[in-house]
Amino acid sequence: xxxxxxxxxxxxxxxxxxxxxxxxxxxxxxxxxxxxxxxxxxxxxxxxxxxxxxxxxxxxxxxxxxxxxxxxxxxxxxxxxxxxxxxxxxxxxxxxxxxxxxxxxxxxxxxxxxxxxxxxxxxxxxxxxxxxxxxxxxxxxxxxxxxxxxxxxxxxxxxxxxxxxxxxxxxxxxxxxxxxxxxxxxxxxxxxxxxxxxxxxxxxxxxxxxxxxxxxxxxxxxxxxxxxxxxxxxxxxxxxxxxxxxxxxxxxxxxxxxxxxxxxxxxxxxxxxxxxxxxxxxxxxxxxxxxxxxxxxxxxxxxxxxxxxxxxxxxxxxxxxxxxxxxxxxxxxxxxxxxxxxxxxxxxxxxxxxxxxxxxxxxxxxxxxxxxxxxxxxxxxxxxxxxxxxxxxxxxxxxxxxxxxxxxxxxxxxxxxxxxxxxxx
Amino acid sequence: xxxxxxxxxxxxxxxxxxxxxxxxxxxxxxxxxxxxxxxxxxxxxxxxxxxxxxxxxxxxxxxxxxxxxxxxxxxxxxxxxxxxxxxxxx
Numbered sequence: 001x002x003x004x005x006x007x008x009x010x011x012x013x014x015x016x017x018x019x020x021x022x023x024x025x026x027x028x029x030x031x032x033x034x035x036x037x038x039x040x041x042x043x044x045x046x047x048x049x050x051x052x053x054x055x056x057x058x059x060x061x062x063x064x065x066x067x068x069x070x071x072x073x074x075x076x077x078x079x080x081x082x083x084x085x086x087x088x089x090x091x092x093x094x095x096x097x098x099x100x101x102x103x104x105x106x107x108x109x110x111x112x113x114x115x116x117x118x119x120x121x122x123x124x125x126x127x128x129x130x131x132x133x134x135x136x137x138x139x140x141x142x143x144x145x146x147x148x149x150x151x152x153x154x155x156x157x158x159x160x161x162x163x164x165x166x167x168x169x170x171x172x173x174x175x176x177x178x179x180x181x182x183x184x185x186x187x188x189x190x191x192x193x194x195x196x197x198x199x200x201x202x203x204x205x206x207x208x209x210x211x212x213x214x215x216x217x218x219x220x221x222x223x224x225x226x227x228x229x230x231x232x233x234x235x236x237x238x239x240x241x242x243x244x245x246x247x248x249x250x251x252x253x254x255x256x257x258x259x260x261x262x263x264x265x266x267x268x269x270x271x272x273x274x275x276x277x278x279x280x281x282x283x284x285x286x287x288x289x290x291x292x293x294x295x296x297x298x299x300x301x302x303x304x305x306x307x308x309x310x311x312x313x314x315x316x317x318x319x320x321x322x323x324x325x326x327x328x329x330x331x332x333x334x335x336x337x338x339x340x341x342x343x344x345x346x347x348x349x350x351x352x353x354x355x356x357x358x359x360x361x362x363x364x365x366x367x368x369x370x371x372x373x374x375x376x377x378x379x380x381x382x383x384x385x386x387x388x389x390x391x392x393x394x395x396x397x398x399x400x401x402x403x404x405x406x407x408x409x410x411x412x413x414x415x416x417x418x419x420x421x422x423x424x425x
Numbered sequence: 426x427x428x429x430x431x432x433x434x435x436x437x438x439x440x441x442x443x444x445x446x447x448x449x450x451x452x453x454x455x456x457x458x459x460x461x462x463x464x465x466x467x468x469x470x471x472x473x474x475x476x477x478x479x480x481x482x483x484x485x486x487x488x489x490x491x492x493x494x495x496x497x498x499x500x501x502x503x504x505x506x507x508x509x510x511x512x513x514x515x
Contacts, residue, residue, distance in 0.1 A: 069444040134482070138475040 004181040005419055007259040008092025008247030009359050010084035012060050014049030014240050014346045018087060021058030023363050025345065026371045027392055031224035032346050033238055039203045045215035047223035048201050049240025049347030051080070073139035074152060075113030080243035081149035081197035082156055088193060089157055092247035092259060104161030104189035105150040106180045107245060108172035108196045110351025113144030115202035149197045161189035167351065169406030172196050173244060174354030174414055178268035180248050190253040195355030197243035206239055212278065215239065216312060228375035229310035229317050229341035230383045237311035240347030244355025261419040263362040267295035273409030280316055280405060286323035288411040289401055296415050300328045304397020305370055307361045309405045310341035311348045320403065321382045333385045336397070340389040344374035354404035358414055361402045365418045370395045426511060432458070432504050438480040443467055447500060459501030485511050
């Protein structure tokens with residue numbers, strides 16, 4: 001069976017633009033959450049993980065990679081995908097590859113261009129009596145379609161292999177990463193640009209999640225502590241935006257072109273609760289992790305770190321801890337095991353979450369250093385005895401799991417390892 | 426509105442919608458501006474043309490039928506169409 005390794009990483013998140021800025025923020029326990037501005041007065045959640053925009057180092061500057069006419073024609077989530085892909089492609093040195101038919105793109109979005117749908121709809125409703133469809137931009141549909149994120153990235157970088165995004169709500173990026181590895185193993189491509197992008201922060205997007213009672217509402221004046229997985233005060237997730245993109249590559253291809261290898265994607269597990277659209281069940285998230293561990297030929301005790309899905313909702317956090325305890329048994333209480341949620345820094349990036357969290361997981365493996373779970377002042381009973389990483393810490397480990405679960409009961413676990421030339425040393 | 430004024434406004438819309446400076450392209454190709462082709466010289470595809478027409482309709486308060494759009498191949502075509510169809514309000 002072909003091995004799939006990671007040869008590039010790219011990220012734009014509430015912590016900033018670029019791998020360095022993100023990892024520096026993680027290490028310094030810096031929250032990326034802020035107050036929402038105008039337009040949210042009557043919406044109970046007024047905090048979000050917004051991408052910092054500007055022309056300083058580490059800030060997102062769309063002018064760096066899109067002309068002004070391109071910007072008007074693309075949804076914000078597509079811009080984030082292009083930004084993250086640009087960094088990942090550069091890191092993997094993909095420009096030097098001649099055969100572009102062996103490079104594919106699988107970048108998902110959970111929601112697509114919601115802010116652009118809203119703004120177009122608002123104008124359309126006012127003008128439709130007089131103008132009909134005449135004033136709808138021809139670029140409206142292509143700017144909001146979820147698959148135009150991978151589509152646009154492919155155009156930018158000339159990637160002629162498979163092209164789509166696997167949309168599965170908050171597990172979208174994780175599913176796209178798993179699909180990408182399968183495409184490489186099946187021989188459809190040697191290299192896949194994989195991950196997720198999301199930009200759904202607009203009054204209707206925030207209002208919609210608020211209507212589901214899914215968002216944090218108690219910390220509107222202290223956004224930096226609003227996302228607090230595993231803390232007794234957790235009261236809902238904080239919506240975030242951005243993109244996380246990995247370059248996945250067959251080991252043979254990476255070795256043949258002397259690419260730097262940052263980690264290995266060993267396996268994945270994908271299951272569905274088949275029980276409720278929003279309430280998780282637990283049994284199947286457990287099976288997703290177990291399946292991934294089994295497929296990698298490992299034992300639960302081999303996993304040193306789990307980057308949890310934990311979004312800071314009381315039901316979800318507890319359910320995931322329960323699944324983890326079932327999978328790992330007493331190993332969860334040992335000093336060889338650690339569990340943290342980087343959503344405490346970034347909020348929940350929905351369809352991009354699995355992308356940025358895979359990156360944080362790989363960076364953890366590379367640096368043998370794990371991100372904290374911020375804001376746990378009063379740990380919930382369920383986490384007691386488990387190292388939830390109150391402060392970033394050094395940790396010696398070879399294998400890690402990144403969990404992503406989504407509405408619809410979908411569960412995806414990705415199993416990453418530090419790269420070693422000898423298989424499963 | 427005279428033709429020069431119409432032309433200047435058309436240039437502004439092209440610059441906004443297509444990110445292209447007509448005067449620079451005309452100089453580069455050594456071509457009279459009225460002969461500049463939207464598709465061949467400015468690289469406009471079918472979607473660009475639709476957006477351009479929307480901009481023209483809004484700016485000049487006119488309506489351009491789809492069949493007409495296909496006939497507007499150069500800057501000259503656009504300027505003469507607008508000057509012939511614009512309502513003269515002084």
